[in-house]
Amino acid sequence: MLRLSSTDPGFAEAFARVVSDRRESAVDVAADVAAIIADVRRRGDGALAELTAKFDRHDLDASGWQIDAPACKAAFDALEPTLRDALELAAARIRAYHVAQLPEDRDYTDAAGVRLGATWNAVDAAGLYVPGGRAAYPSSLLMNAIPAKVAGVARLVVVTPTPGGEVNPLVLAAAHLAGVDEVWRVGGAHAVAALAYGTERVAPVDVVTGPGNAWVAEAKRQLYGVVGIDMVAGPSEILVIADARNEPRRIAADLLSQAEHDPTSQSILICDDAGFADAVAEAVEEELRALATQPTARESWAANGVIIDVADFDEAPALANALAAEHVEIATDDPESLMRRIRHAGSVFLGRLTPEAVGDYVAGPNHVLPTGRRARFSSGLSVLDFMKRTSFIQLDQAALEAIGPAAVALADAEGLPAHARSISVRLGQ
Amino acid sequence: MLRLSSTDPGFAEAFARVVSDRRESAVDVAADVAAIIADVRRRGDGALAELTAKFDRHDLDASGWQIDAPACKAAFDALEPTLRDALELAAARIRAYHVAQLPEDRDYTDAAGVRLGATWNAVDAAGLYVPGGRAAYPSSLLMNAIPAKVAGVARLVVVTPTPGGEVNPLVLAAAHLAGVDEVWRVGGAHAVAALAYGTERVAPVDVVTGPGNAWVAEAKRQLYGVVGIDMVAGPSEILVIADARNEPRRIAADLLSQAEHDPTSQSILICDDAGFADAVAEAVEEELRALATQPTARESWAANGVIIDVADFDEAPALANALAAEHVEIATDDPESLMRRIRHAGSVFLGRLTPEAVGDYVAGPNHVLPTGRRARFSSGLSVLDFMKRTSFIQLDQAALEAIGPAAVALADAEGLPAHARSISVRLGQ
Incomplete structure (x- = not known):
């Protein structure tokens, strides 16, 4: 963990280094991915079967190419009731927030007698990448699938790797709840290529969203223009602005909720009371001891954690705007006044009773948010990612x-x- | 020109070939562009000066790196009055349409007592690529710059190559009118790299928009994620749906207005009267004879022009949706009913008195529109390309x-x- 103070002589340079450290994988998979895309374009399902056998070690013809709707419904029905209720609450709240986001058409005639307007339509089909294994989060499926369905996408396709043939029942349950139309057991760059160009079995889609590893991200980047994609995603991050009137262990828990995602995740605290910041740092150590995800969270906090002491929270908005963080928590008496001065952030969590994690699951706004300072120019996932606008003009x-x-x-x-x-x-x- | 009839036995296959023909450059400049980007990142202004000397044959230190505001104002003041009035009318109408497009913030508390909302902010700085030479269109500058300024972008930077040191006074006049803040005499992939990463002289921006050649397009694609970009642009295209109650030479002029852009442009006519379609084809030949841009327009029409005879316009929406054209003109008695069934189009021009070219200049909606079937998933340029949304959540x-x-x-x-x-x-x- 790095401790900085805004009154230190070298602060500007040290903070600039924090800002410019993108923490992103430098692995160059461009050539590999280009070859995989070309292969899927040329050989279609043959390539998918071969690459799935290679990477996921199962035979699609034997284990089944698709997971059908009854299997998804069965997974949903088999959920423990508390979990089913929680998923349903999350889905209902996400749906409500995104319904209110639907754009309005325009149609008016101006003073020159020119009729002008714009009509919004959903894309015909969307593909959603769902990672396999540890990072297969049902919440992430809901956050991608529900905006697509609210937008009016008629055909919503999930692709997901099932390593060793094993499926994740929580993901299937979420797919059922969100109204996903097809689930294909393929993952990796080849799955993205199949969505973009289509194969004998998989019909092509218009937009591909969803998180994935470096291969998946590079495939989306290379196929941008053939299909629409959501923003390139990097490691997750949180900026917590907290005064001394908080409980240290609560702020520590918030910092660790980001750190436990991945060693490359980043948690930053801005505090106007060095004693409180010390207490938070201690509480982090204490919380870590009891945490099942301790190895990851500890590695992230050690490598990327930052505490910034400021003389006054008046300094915070400029720091927050430079960081343009994915998540910003403002746990102060008057969070509103700070929020108004923060122009660049994915999502803001106001007050002492809004831990970021409620936004990950049940608040309603999307948890797919710009990372790596991309909040300077991009927004969280929304219904607009699954829609497009046609302008129109009529003259007499x-x-x-x-x-x-x-x-x-x-x-x-x-x-x-x-x-x-x-x-x-x-x-x- | 290709003539198809929807009643021909081979129509489905022939039409599918028209749809899948992307007409896009297959030149692979990825490696060249990656090297240029790395060079600008490493050497900054030194690389810009060297590459400008190589490609544009002038010395930036001698001819000046920037074109200053007084020079742009002087170019505007020197415009012939009719042209100045026309530019001002265009700017005012583009501004009005885009002001009406500004998104509204949201802030509400739901039944569970959760406060939810979203705030829109402009990006801090935007870069606009303006091609040099033949394709340096003042209208294009207005269409990119005005939405940025309406969005609230504080710093709007133009980069434009000036081959041989020559500047285009119309472009400078438009830059003055649109309120551009900086004009740099650099072009190519190196200019895009300078905008994304910054150099000693050029401060970095958050979003890069604007048309360019294959190098510029590839640079934008490679830098997507470092900055925001607008959609990848391909050759221009128009689909005209016209009945026999039109004047053939008017429809011919509309088809040629697209064909004159570039040999790769495409003009398609859908008509329910073969005799009228014949008359249009003849009128195209006649119009071509008098056209100063005849060589380009003739090449485009010969290579990419298509006339599709249909038995009934009821067939048109399905064809239009498959083509997902940049521009769709509907010159029929009831254009509205056809428009309602066309889900995929960049912009629609309704009725017999709305030639597409009014949309290029003065109607108000943006003329930067998705090409190459990208209207399936993307929209024309708008204020949203220069803004981003921050969601917020507050719980008690x-x-x-x-x-x-x-x-x-x-x-x-x-x-x-x-x-x-x-x-x-x-x-x-």
Whole structure:
């Protein structure tokens, strides 16, 4: 853990190093992924079967290419009631938040008599990548699938690796609850390629979202433009701004809730009371001792944890904007005034009773958020990632007479005479 | 020009070939571009100066790295009055359409007592690539710069190559009108790299938009994630749905307005009257004879032009949705009913008096639109490309008691005990 104080002479440089440390994998898998994509494009299902046998060690023809709807429903029905209720509460709350996010169409006629507008439509089909093994989170499936269904996507396809043929019943239950239409037992870059280009069995989709390892992320990047994708995701991160009126162990728990994800995760505390910050650091050590995910959380906190002492929280917004963190918790008396000055953040958690983890599961807003300072220019996943806008224009003769000549002048100036002609021929010129 | 009829036995296959023909450059510049990006990252301005001397044949230290605001204003003031008025009308109308597009923040408390919302903010800085030479269109500068300024971008930077040191006064005039803050005389992949990573002179930006050649497009793709980018752009295209009650030369002019852009552009006509379609084809030949851009337009029409005869316009929406064209003109008696069934299109032009070219210049909606069937999943440029959303959540004790236990159950099920702990420690458990 790194301890910085904003009054130290070297603070600006040390903080700049924290900001610029992207903590992202430098593994270059571009060539491997390009070869896999080409292979799937060329050989289709044959490539999928071969790569699945190689990476996941099972035979798709024997274990089944798809997991059918009754299997997903059975997994849901078999859930322990508390867990089923929790999943249903999460799904209902996520759905409600995203329904309220649906964009409105526009249609109006302006002073020049020009009718203008825009219509939103869902994409026809979306593909959702769900990692296998440890990182197969039902909450993540809900956070990706529900916005797609709320947007109106008719065909929602999950691809997920099932290493050794084993499936994750929680993920199947979530797929049932979210209304997923197809579940394919393929993962890796080859699954993304299948979604983008289609194979004999898998029909292509228009958008691919969802988390994945370096191969999956690179496949999405290479296929961007063939399909739409969500933002490139990096290691998770939290910035906690907390004053001395908090309980240290609560703030410690919040920092560790991020650290337990992965050794590359980052937890940062900004505090205006060095004594309280010391207490939090101690509480982190104490909490770590009892934590089942201790090895990961300890590694993350040791390598990437930061405590920044500030003289006044007035300094916090500038630091927060430079970090542009995925999650920002503001546990102070007046969180609102700080939030108003934080322009770059994925999601903000206000007050002492809003631990970030409620946002991961049940609050309603999406937990797929920009990482690695990408909150400077990108947003969390939303219904808009599964929709697109078509603008429209309608002129009558009067409107064309009013604005057409200006278009003719500009087309002529740009050396595009056919553009000018398509207008002037309607002006009787 | 290819003539198809929907009643031909081989129509489905022939139409599928039209749909799958992306007409995009297959030149692989990925390695070249990666080397240029690495060079700019390493050597900064030194690399920019060297690459500009190589590609644009002028010395930045001699000709000046930047074009200053007075020079842009002088170019604007020197415009011929008709052209200046036309640019001002275009800018005012583009501004009005995009102002109406600004998203609203959300802030509400739901039945469980959870406060939820989202705040939109502009990115701090945006970079706009403006091609040099023939394709340096002032209208394109307005269409990129005005949405950025309407979004609230404080620093808007143009990069543009000036081959041989020559600048395009129309582009400078448009930069003045749109309120561009900086104009740098650098182009190519190196200019995009400078925008993304910054150099000694050029401060980095958060989003890069604007058209460019294969090198520029590949640089944007490689830097996606370091900065935000607009959609990858391909050759332009128009689909015209026209009945026999149109004047053939008007429809011909519309088809040619797309064809004159580039030999790779595509113009497609869907018509329910073979005789009228013949008349349009003849009118295209006639119009071509008088056209200053004839060589390009003729090449495009010969190589990529398509006329599709249909028995009934009822067939048109399915064809239009498969093509997912950048521009769709509907020149029929009831364009509205067809538009309602077209889900995938960049922009729709309704009726006999709305040639696509009015949308290129003065209608107001953005002319930067998805090409190459990307309207299936992406939208035209908008203020949203220069903004991002921060969600927020606030719970009080009652709200946490209401939804917290479900989050604890899910965190436990996902094997994330520190997530659960950050909530349970606030529930007094």
